[in-house]
Amino acid sequence: MEATQEKEILRGGQFLVKETKCEDIFTPEDFNEEQTMMKEAVMEFNDREIIAHRERFEKKDYAFTEECMKKAGELGFLGVAVPEEYGGLGMGFVSTMLVCDYISSGTGSFSTAFGAHTGIGTMPITLYGTEEQKQKYVPKLATGEWFxxxxxxxxxxxxxxxxxxxxxxxxxxxxxxxxxxxxxxxxxxxxxxxxxxxxxxxxxxxxxxxxxxxxxxxxxxxxxxxxxxxxxxxxxxxxxxxxxxxxxxxxxxxxxxxFKIAMNALNVGRIKLAAACLDSQRRIITTGVQYANERKQFKTPIADFGAIKAKIAEMATSAYAGESASYRAAKNIEDRIAMRVAAGNTHQEAELKGVEEYAIECSILKVAVSEDVQNCADEGIQIFGGMGFSEETPMEAAWRDARIARIYEGTNEINRMLSVGMLVKKAMKGHVDLLGPAMKVADELMGIPSFDVPNYSELFSEEKEMIAKLKKVFLMVAGSAVQKYGPDLEQHQQLLMNASNILIEIYMAESAILRAEKNAKRFGEDSQEVQIAMARLYLFKAVEIIKKNGIEGVVSFAEGDEQKMMLMGLKRFTKYANYPNVVALRNTIAEKVKAENKYCF
Missing domain, CATH: 2.40.110.10 (Butyryl-CoA Dehydrogenase, subunit A, domain 2)
Incomplete structure (x- = not known):
């Protein structure tokens, strides 16, 4: 708890209005010895029991799925999040995310069975059940005796x-x-x-x-x-x-x-679903680059062609951002749970409120990572070319399995609207101060912009300034929309989707930058050249998405001088002082992945 007390733990949604220090986030490089051992054990199980028998899942061998679930239960993987007094391992939220992450990439069939059982099948009893209900049912569920x-x-x-x-x-x-x-x-x-x-x-x-x-x-x-x-x-x-x-x-x-049980169970399910998509991305990237290194056309490995390098770089960058954001949010939840336990809450109360606090981030992650894994699988097929369309290669199954992730645990459209709606409700309750920052942005739009040339001497200084400006874009668009429509805002779904896309890209880009900055500070900038490149590449892509959604949003509700002023502000808030060399960034990333012949971050 001491480490928890030394840093400021932002409330859910506050990332939008408060600056986060890189030292205050958790990254995959922060796994402790116990977590690393658990990760290796889960990966070994996945390789041996799931991936080695992939064809059985594709042939709809439901009995084999059940058999694998029983083996997972025998090894304790089904009870990672269950308190020890009910037969589980009682591990923290980060560890439960880690297990869900690395056990889920074998096939979507096992991943779905695992997630449905450990999440929405078990957790409602753990979090809402009476003591008698928990004693009667949870030990059986934690060990895999029951599903x-x-x-x-x-x-x-x-x-x-x-x-x-x-x-x-x-x-x-x-x-x-x-x-x-x-x-x-x-x-x-x-x-x-x-x-x-x-x-x-x-x-x-x-x-x-x-x-x-x-x-x-x-x-x-x-x-x-x-x-x-x-x-x-x-x-x-x-x-x-x-x-x-x-x-x-x-x-x-x-x-x-x-209804409350269902919604809170889905909050856990959403962030766990994001985790369940991560190792699938890693394995798709690894399979893709290995094929690209071996496959020759015009007497040259296709991995050496710029068009393929661009795909490899973009795939790796999305996976990196997804990891960064998922574990950042997981540790926030874990710290919030620890704070509530220390304050006298029961485990049930602490976990419920801890996850509920970050429901916005859970929805953001569900949308972002589920879409990234689909795009990753799609590009994986493209790298394989005609072979990618064949059942003989793993890419087509990865693409089919990924498709469901955008639908269950609440469709991505629902989650997009939820993320903005929940943020507005938090602001109305005083949990996140959106009004003050939004008014400052409105005043800034009326003022004369500064023409001073900033000094970008420190690592990520320009990127951090860009993140701060992107947050102004959201406050400008969402703030004006709330002012115009009030409680009727939820009826303007396309506008909500625009605002959500902006919010999502801010969180994902900031997470990637904070992770790369933290690693550069502790391991040295030279050793983190590729992570720095991925953070910069993700931000560049995020700026373009935010610019597009900002324009769509503004012109949908603003007219005349107000529209001109907001579009000028949007241009100012999305303009780089020094545009990154995107091609060079992609080449840096791709060469590293090629050389390692795998996703290596």
Missing amino acids: GAYCLTEPGAGSDANSGKTTAELTADGKHYKINGQKMWISNAGFCQLFIVFARLEDDKNITGFIVENDPSNGITLGEEEHKLGIRASSTRQVFFNDCLVPVENMLAGRGEG
Whole structure:
């Protein structure tokens, strides 16, 4: 806790209005000895049990997925986040992210089964269950004796999760709830022993959560396995409840608390999903560069061609930024949990509030990393050329498996709008001061710009100034939009998407820069030349995305002189004093990856 107290831990969303020092963030280079050992153990398991048998997953071998899950349970991987008193390892949030990261790259099928079980299948009981519920169910889930599934989605209730029609009715003797309804897209349904089920009591505004044991004799039937684009050996079925009797003591939390449980479970799921995409990117990059080094055209390895170098560099840069941002947020959550425990909160309260505090960052990461892994797989196919389109190579399966990541744990469109909406709500509650900084930006737009030539003598001094200016872009666009539309802002979804894209790129770019700066300070700039290049390349790309979204956003709601003033401000806030040589940055990155013949950061 001492180290935690020495640094300022920003609240969720405050990265936008407060400067973060590089010394105050956590990076993958900060893994301690225990975490490094865990990482190596998980990677060894993944190589031996998952990747070596990839073809079995592609052939929809659901029994093999269950078998691998049992082995993961025997090794303790299913219980990393579970407190020791319930049969788990009780490790910190960073370690749980690490395990999710390195165990998830074998196939999307196993990754989905693992994530559904450890996250939304187990954590609702750990975080919301009574002591009796936790003692009864969590040890079985932590060890893999039982597997869990999460029944929220219905045919008419997807993104609008609280609109579900499944009902729960108290029986005449008051001992059971009788559940009736239909759930769909339920991961692990084919082999789980326990469901977390959400249903509505009478005319309640909000749904209620229940722990339901999977007993076919108790009114539970399963649909056939869904045949999907990817994650082919992830068991995905519909679940039908017909007068299913659930003991009253199996209600999870209180009546009408289900929507809150669902949303908080999804916060954990979102950041864990980002982690689950990271090692997939690393392995796609490694597979791609190895092929590019071996494949010759015109008597030259295709890795030596500039067009391929550009792809390798961009793929590596996105992976680097994703790692940087994911572990930055994970450590913030871990530190916030530790602070709450020290203040007297229970583990349940501390973890719930710790994750909830960074719900904005969780949504940002879910969107950014899920899209990056899809782009990475797409470019991986392109590097392989015609062979990339063949099932004989791993790229096409990686592309298919990656596609689901943009849909589950809340679609990326929903998460984009959530990130901005949650930030505005935090500002209204006084948790993040957006009004003050937004007013300063408005005053700056009315003033005369400085023509002083800045002194960029320190590493990343210009890049940090650019990050500060990009934050002004968000405050300018979002601040003016809130002022114009007020509570009706949520009706302007395309504007929210523009604002969210700006917010996402700020967080990702800043995270990459802070990681590279921290490593340069402790390991020396010369040794970090490539990390510095990746941070600069990511920022350049982010500026272009922010500029485009800024223009779209401004012209959608501002007119006349106001529009001209804001567009002039946007131009000022996205202008480099010294544009980076993007081609040189890409070549620096690509040559390193080529030489190492793998993703090596």
